[in-house]
Amino acid sequence: MLSSQITKKNPRVIVIQKLYTKELNFDSKIEFQKHRYKKFIKDIVLGTIERKDLIEENVKKYLGSDINIKRTEKMLLILLHAAIFEIMYKPQTNVNIIINEYLNAANFFIDSNQKKFLNALLDKISKKLRYSNE
Numbered sequence: 346m347l348s349s350q351i352t353k354k355n356p357r358v359i360v361i362q363k364l365y366t367k368e369l370n371f372d373s374k375i376e377f378q379k380h381r382y383k384k385f386i387k388d389i390v391l392g393t394i395e396r397k398d399l400i401e402e403n404v405k406k407y408l409g410s411d412i413n414i415k416r417t418e419k420m421l422l423i424l425l426h427a428a429i430f431e432i433m434y435k436p437q438t439n440v441n442i443i444i445n446e447y448l449n450a451a452n453f454f455i456d457s458n459q460k461k462f463l464n465a466l467l468d469k470i471s472k473k474l475r476y477s478n479e
Contacts, residue, residue, distance in 0.1 A: 354381075355449070355450060356380070356381075356382040356385055356386050356389075357389075357427070357446050357447060357449070357450040358450045358453055359380070359386050360386055360389045360390055360393075360427050360450075361420075361423055361424060361427060361450055361453075361454060363375055363377075363386070363390045364390060364393060364394070364423045364426070364427060365419070365420065365423055367390075367394060368419055368423060375390060375391075377390075389427060389430060389431060392430050392434060393426050393427050393430040396430060396433075396434075397426065400426050400429050400430060400433075401414065401426075403429060403433075403470065403473075403474065404425065404426075404429070404470070407469065407470045407473040407474070408466055408469065408470055411465075411466060411469065412466060418455070418459070420454050420455055421455055421459055421462070421463060424447055424450070424451055424454065424455070424463055425463060425466060425467070427447065428443055428444065428447040428467050429467075429470060429474070431443045431447075432467075432470070432471050432474050432475060433474055436475075440471045440475050443467075443471075444464065444467045444468065444471065447463070447467065448460060448463065448464055448467075451463055
């Protein structure tokens with residue numbers, strides 16, 4: 346299967362594309378094309394945007410010693426924010442599945458070293474967010 350076909354089918358890749366577009370052009374209107382997972386995509390994109398301050402607060406609280414938000418690439422932050430939103434607000438989805446899905450989506454956007462860093466960050470914050478609330 347061609348990579349363009351894969352990206353069109355992977356809902357988290359679409360989520361990242363929408364969030365990146367919004368980050369670059371804040372005034373742009375986000376449109377959601379017909380897709381099998383349109384509701385899921387819309388929920389994650391809009392939820393991540395609406396709760397950006399809370400997500401960043403948790404990043405600073407739990408990952409403050411591991412990441413400098415001002416010096417980190419936007420794409421890595423977008424991946425991190427979307428995954429954290431899902432970890433926080435989609436409790437029916439297993440944390441390992443969320444992390445794995447975002448690492449798969451990351452293949453299209455960041456290099457392998459950044460992907461390892463993302464994995465470590467998501468593993469650390471997921472333990473703090475999910476398991477401290479149970």
